Amino acid sequence: MIMNxxxxxxxAIRREALEQLRSLGIDPYPxxxxxxxxxxxxxxxxxxxxxxxxxxxxxxGRIMGRRIMGNASFAELQDESGRIQLxxxxxxxxxxxxxxxxNTVFKRLLDIGDIIGVRGFVFITKMxxxxxxVKEFKILCKSLxxxxxxxxxxxxxxxxxxxxxxxxxxxxxxxxxxxxxxxVFRRRAKLIQSMRAFLLDKDYxxxxxxxxxxxxxxxxxxxxxxxxxxxxxxLYLRIANELYLKRLIVGGYEGVFEFAKDxxxxxxxxxxxxxxxxxxxxxxxxxYEWIMGLVEExxxxxxxxxxxxxxxxxxxxxxxxxxxxxxxxxxxxxxxxTGTDISGMDEEGIRNFARENGVETDDTMGRGKLIDEIFGExxxxxxxxxxxxxxxxxxxxxxxxKHRSKPGLVERFETICxxxxxxxxxxxxxxxxxxxxxxxxxxxxxRRGDPEAMVLDExxxxxxxxxxxxxxxxxxxxxRLAMILTNKRSIQDVLxxxxxxxxxxxxxxxxxxVFGQTGIPEDWAGLLxxxxxxxxxxLKEANPNKVxxxxxxxRKKLKLxxxxxxxxxxxxxxxxxxxx
RNA sequence: GACUUGGUAGCUCAGCUGGUAGAGCACGUCCCUUUUAAGGAUGGGGUCCUGGGUUCGAGUCCCAGCCAGGUCACCA
Numbered sequence: 001m002i003m004n005x006x007x008x009x010x011x012a013i014r015r016e017a018l019e020q021l022r023s024l025g026i027d028p029y030p031x032x033x034x035x036x037x038x039x040x041x042x043x044x045x046x047x048x049x050x051x052x053x054x055x056x057x058x059x060x061g062r063i064m065g066r067r068i069m070g071n072a073s074f075a076e077l078q079d080e081s082g083r084i085q086l087x088x089x090x091x092x093x094x095x096x097x098x099x100x101x102x103n104t105v106f107k108r109l110l111d112i113g114d115i116i117g118v119r120g121f122v123f124i125t126k127m128x129x130x131x132x133x134v135k136e137f138k139i140l141c142k143s144l145x146x147x148x149x150x151x152x153x154x155x156x157x158x159x160x161x162x163x164x165x166x167x168x169x170x171x172x173x174x175x176x177x178x179x180x181x182x183x184v185f186r187r188r189a190k191l192i193q194s195m196r197a198f199l200l201d202k203d204y205x206x207x208x209x210x211x212x213x214x215x216x217x218x219x220x221x222x223x224x225x226x227x228x229x230x231x232x233x234x235l236y237l238r239i240a241n242e243l244y245l246k247r248l249i250v251g252g253y254e255g256v257f258e259f260a261k262d263x264x265x266x267x268x269x270x271x272x273x274x275x276x277x278x279x280x281x282x283x284x285x286x287x288y289e290w291i292m293g294l295v296e297e298x299x300x301x302x303x304x305x306x307x308x309x310x311x312x313x314x315x316x317x318x319x320x321x322x323x324x325x326x327x328x329x330x331x332x333x334x335x336x337x338t339g340t341d342i343s344g345m346d347e348e349g350i351r352n353f354a355r356e357n358g359v360e361t362d363d364t365m366g367r368g369k370l371i372d373e374i375f376g377e378x379x380x381x382x383x384x385x386x387x388x389x390x391x392x393x394x395x396x397x398x399x400x401x402k403h404r405s406k407p408g409l410v411e412r413f414e415t416i417c418x419x420x421x422x423x424x425x426x427x428x429x430x431x432x433x434x435x436x437x438x439x440x441x442x443x444x445x446x447r448r449g450d451p452e453a454m455v456l457d458e459x460x461x462x463x464x465x466x467x468x469x470x471x472x473x474x475x476x477x478x479x480r481l482a483m484i485l486t487n488k489r490s491i492q493d494v495l496x497x498x499x500x501x502x503x504x505x506x507x508x509x510x511x512x513x514v515f516g517q518t519g520i521p522e523d524w525a526g527l528l529x530x531x532x533x534x535x536x537x538x539l540k541e542a543n544p545n546k547v548x549x550x551x552x553x554x555r556k557k558l559k560l561x562x563x564x565x566x567x568x569x570x571x572x573x574x575x576x577x578x579x580x
Numbered sequence: 581g582a583c584u585u586g587g588u589a590g591c592u593c594a595g596c597u598g599g600u601a602g603a604g605c606a607c608g609u610c611c612c613u614u615u616u617a618a619g620g621a622u623g624g625g626g627u628c629c630u631g632g633g634u635u636c637g638a639g640u641c642c643c644a645g646c647c648a649g650g651u652c653a654c655c656a
Binding site for chain 1: 581587589590591592593604605606607608611612613614615616617618619624625626646647648649650652653654655656
């Protein structure tokens with residue numbers, strides 16, 4: 001019998017079990033601490049070597065599988081460290097005549113997905129598997145929803161839970177049944193820890209700066225817009241934190257960094273999530289040459305910390321992070337991959353070159369943007385091994401210092417790896433007059449229609465006018481780096497909760513009581529929700545003939561005993577609905 | 581945004597030229613004291629993504645939409 005039309009039979013059975021547990025005096029959600037003295041992994045690692053260990057072990061976790069055979073049973077318990085087998089014997093779980101704890105509680109009221117604590121001793125079965133012989137168990141949490149069942153034998157996985165939509169929307173399930181996913185995020189965490197340790201070791205200060213910014217800046221991107229009621233002003237979610245960190249350098253700190261969530265209101269793809277994490281680092285009295293050395297050293301160390309080697313497999317290729325990395329100037333890279341030196345061409349010349357090479361252009365693009373398009377199209381995808389691209393055109397780098405010797409260029413580099421940008425750095429522009437002029441050029445680009453041109457930040461200029469020491473700045477795309485270091489092809493696989501379109505709200509939100517005051521019989525009120533009418537308004541606007549047909553259809557489908565309503569009766573219900 | 585593939589039971593998936601919705605696992609019941617992706621027997625479980633259309637009849641064909649994946653575009 002279906003008690004509630006919106007839950008499945010299996011869920012109904014679990015709710016029934018919940019009530020039965022309570023009626024046996026067992027709290028399915030106990031409050032007190034459950035003391036544990038081992039993990040699955042510790043036992044599996046140490047027990048065969050030393051049989052005296054773990055003779056009074058307490059462990060807790062989720063039941064992932066059960067094999068019940070009469071008076072003896074096996075179950076699989078999963079804790080954070082892994083899985084271990086449990087052995088239950090009826091007469092040891094239940095010492096006296098009352099066999100309820102085994103026959104009823106364990107065999108009938110427990111399910112895959114429930115969380116229990118067990119106490120017992122470790123032994124090895126005839127089949128040779130290290131197992132906990134359970135003397136007592138305690139229910140710590142009853143699970144009301146069935147879990148995807150994934151089975152595995154000799155490395156072969158059966159019924160794998162692989163649908164990306166379900167994995168991302170219900171990440172908890174993904175983490176429970178796909179242990180390698182838990183490892184990916186451990187490695188991501190280790191990457192950040194390793195990077196932080198490296199930077200702290202150099203005595204740089206880890207700081208926090210505003211996410212809500214009155215003027216967005218520090219990058220070329222479209223922002224998310226929000227609104228502060230009390231201030232009656234528009235605020236933007238940051239697209240970068242660069243301009244704030246530089247103010248801290250002005251203030252006298254000589255090395256500051258932040259692991260920053262940034263937000264960009266742009267398209268989504270396997271390389272782009274609307275919110276993403278960047279490390280930004282600023283060090284006074286240094287230049288971009290120096291930062292290149294730091295990036296090589298830092299990334300090489302991180303890769304080694306995670307993998308114990310500097311060469312790792314990525315997308316079917318091997319990438320080596322061993323220093324030194326290859327370096328090209330931007331013009332050099334374009335010449336290398338297209339055979340043409342475009343460094344001397346003017347805007348029109350470059351535009352023509354781009355067209356001839358099949359690179360899309362439009363009239364809002366200035367010289368710098370054109371060069372960047374050519375690079376992105378012709379060079380970037382070919383750069384698999386970590387490579388520094390240096391000396392960018394001035395037009396596309398309004399926050400970078402003019403090159404010390406090459407006119408028209410700035411002291412900037414990006415690190416490209418596996419065909420994607422992972423770092424961006426420059427000798428920071430600290431000439432306030434030049435900085436103001438660059439912002440004004442950006443305003444001009446904006447007037448030409450570039451939606452990503454930067455806006456002029458008067459507060460930032462005021463700080464720079466106070467005087468910022470020569471400074472090197474660096475941004476590292478943490479998600480992109482995590483993809484490479486975990487060998488994942490999409491950013492969604494290195495973010496716990498990637499952005500998804502909202503799921504359509506289902507009829508599940510409605511229950512019979514929505515229609516409780518309307519005189520509609522309770523039996524039918526529940527079915528109205530199932531027919532897709534979630535509120536009185538929806539029902540009021542519906543065609544009574546259609547509602548009538550739907551109810552009769554459901555009655556037949558669900559084999560309900562109640563008599564079918566008449567058409568006039570259904571019309572009556574709808575007529576008397578009064579929407580205020 | 582364009583193209584393309586998909587959406588069927590809790591999960592993984594079949595379902596032919598349109599004709600009573602299927603399998604394995606999971607779940608229920610019964611039997612079974614050491615099993616290991618799978619013990620035996622048996623039973624229940626469906627808004628075939630949504631809404632229209634064609635048809636005597638639509639999971640299947642047509643149209644529109646929603647959600648997801650892939651490729652491309654966008655993303656300095």
